[in-house]
Amino acid sequence: MLRRVELEVRHLRALCAIADTGSVHKAARQLGMTQPSLTTQLRRIEQAVGGQLFARERTGSVPTPLGRFVLCRARPLVAEMTALVSEARAAANRAGGEYLRIGSTGSPAVPGWLRRLRARFPEADTTFHMDASAQTLLRMVVANQLDAVFVHEVEGSPLQIPDGLEMYVLVEREPQFVALSATHPLASRAVLSLGELADERWMVDPAADGEWTGLRRVFTEAGINPRVVHGDNLAAADLVAAGEVVAPCQPTAPARPGRIVRPLLGDPLAVRLLLATRGTASGGDPGTAPVIEPAALLADLQASYREVAWASDTYRYWYQQHDGGQSLPFTVVA
Incomplete structure (x- = not known):
């Protein structure tokens, strides 16, 4: 179940990253992906919602009206689902044994x-x-x-x-x-x-x-x-x-x-x-x-x-x- 939730959150997080960075290239680096992979993912999301979410302009990738609507719904969902996954994993770790999550x-x-x-x-x-x-x-x-x-x-x-x-x-x-x-x-x-x-x-x-x-x-x-x-x-x-x-x-x-x-x-x-x-x-x-x-x-x-x-x-x-x-x-x- 958590894996499926993470997959859906990853799609929404990708949209937020593109909007925040203003660039598919920068968003891909932030997410640890290649640009072609993120571009493919964006196209699949756009096909699923039935319209273009970002327009390419001189200043970068800018949300379309449909994109702004989706982002308004996506941001709180990403925050809530990220918290859910984190708390669920913490509970699983406490039940299953010792754990340590580090970064650099x-x-x-x-x-x-x-x-x-x-x-x-x-x-x-x-x-x-x-x-x-x-x-x-x-x-x-x-x-x-x-x-x-x-x-x-x-x-x-x-x-x-x-x-x-x-x-x-x-x-x-x-x-x-x-x-x-x-x-x-x-x-x-x-x-x-x-x-x-x-x-x-x-x-x-x-x-x-x-x-x-x-x-x-x-x-x-x-x-x-x-x-x-x-x-x-x-x-x-x-x-x-x-x-x-x-x-x-x-x-x-x-x-x-x-x-x-x-x-x-x-x-x-x-x-x-x-x-x-x-x-x-x-x-x-x-x-x-x-x-x-x-x-x-x-x-x-x-x-x-x-x-x-x-x-x-x-x-x-x-x-x-x-x-x-x-x-x-x-x-x-x-």
Whole structure:
């Protein structure tokens, strides 16, 4: 029954996502789908209701009068059905055993985090959700769709923290590096400045909260007006290796064929790494508490972060040049 409910809610959620983002492409990325799949789904929904729901205009996908009517009915249904599925699953989990639902904006530390959590609680049903938007993940914790999330907060673009969350700092200030082609003329340099990359095409992910805002701020401060390409991180990896773009990246980013990672002079770009959990005083059902305490979640995340940080030659070199710049020392983790 829940699977059928989820299918219907997914159709309605797709319509809401297209309306909210103004683009089938952006909505597909938000929903974790390909654009052709979402386009096909939209056509099926339109056939079912008997009319066009969105019109393609210069500003993007705009709801038709029929689309506005459907959306007015869809939004409250999506909210109610999402809550129903979440509460039903929570009840099933409580009856069926231990569970843990975690999410992340994406980090090389996530696989190690999952590995440690499963080792710590092998009997627990552990699920994982990834989203480029930290705000979306925080809202999912408040809505009891996730128990804890690992998110990035871009310096100068603070997240809007919903009520009812407890926040824990993993790293107060993580410098952001730049990824460029291994054949780039500056590839042999150990450290690069923004000025040296002023004429490059920079790729940023518009779905990542604060990424473009933070990058634009440091460009403005440096008096630079770069060319910008919008795309997701998967597309960025291929385009960087091909020499088409450069892109900001995490210092823990692993080596990839054709791509190198370098620190930026003066560390103008930075993020704060946070763990968010639902607060015990948030008024929720105490029976929905996950199997693991925040302290254990944070300890396993810290160990996983140290592991990938130590494995990165570039990040380890950077740390050795900066005394006391991090809240987490780089140590070898067994």
